[in-house]
Amino acid sequence: MDQKDFLVIGHITRDLVPGGSHAGGTAVYSSQTAHVLGCRTAVLTSVEADYDITQVMSGIDVRRIDSQETTTFENVYTPAGRVQTVHGLANQLTAADIPESWTRAKVVHLAPIANEVDPEMIQIFSNSLVCLTLQGWLRGWDEDGRVFARAWEAAEHILPMASAVILSQEDLLDDAMLHAYKEYARLLVLTQAAKGCIVYFDGEQRLIPAPAVTEVEPTGAGDIFAAAFMARLHQTAGNPWEAARFANEIAAQSVTQSTLTAKIDQIRKYHSEHQ
DSSP states (O other): OOOOSEEEESOOEEEEETTEEEEESHHHHHHHHHHHTTOOEEEEEEEETTOOOTTTTTTOEEEEEEESSOOEEEEEEETTEEEEEEEEOOOOBOGGGSOGGGGGOSEEEEOOSSSOBOGGGGGGOTTSEEEEEOGGGGEEEOTTOBEEEOOOTTHHHHGGGOSEEEEEGGGOOOHHHHHHHHHHOSEEEEEOGGGEEEEEETTEEEEEEOOOOOOSOOTTHHHHHHHHHHHHHHHTTSOHHHHHHHHHHHHHHHTTSSSHHHHHHHHHHHHHHHO
């Protein structure tokens, strides 16, 4: 296995929708975005042996750890908000699962969606730009699988080791959490959907607005933002302001389309026209 530009670690999911299911998870949206932006991309994941991810991961080098289950989510939207349930969990992912050559990837995205990524693996990537999206470490669930928000006890230990930390406004428990994470992380990006993002870096904070577009379907926008941000951060030798501007542009293009394929095609078209 050759050295990679972009490595994503996290579960590919089965997302239940009316009438069926489709593959999802941060690993899918992040890796496909990195791939279309020109990165040699790989994914470490865990799914059932018979779960076909060939099409959704086209062009991506995948190391899959076979599991008894595939991580499965169901989202039900009610007047009171989204109710999310987890129906199955694939295997945990640890440093022992990572091919040795992949530990030298230029960019590494630790991308948990159900607390499946051992955060201690951050320590094996000594020469990589390692970025974290925190969503999966900030989720718990009860005995019925009902998902709820929770604090992440490892944050104070892990965040200082990351090159960048990306956190959604929706994942904040309170203002105190944001204040603490700003102190822990050397570079923190708080995404705010259509508003854009706030970048906290080197004692400075800047609101980077997103372009106005007609939103059709927002699924995966945060994951797409994260991949674009990381790729641009590497390309610019660490310019977070330019990385955020670029990521806003790419994520905005994705929400104008309704399916994964259409989103990636739109990103490819936009990127080729604006290089």
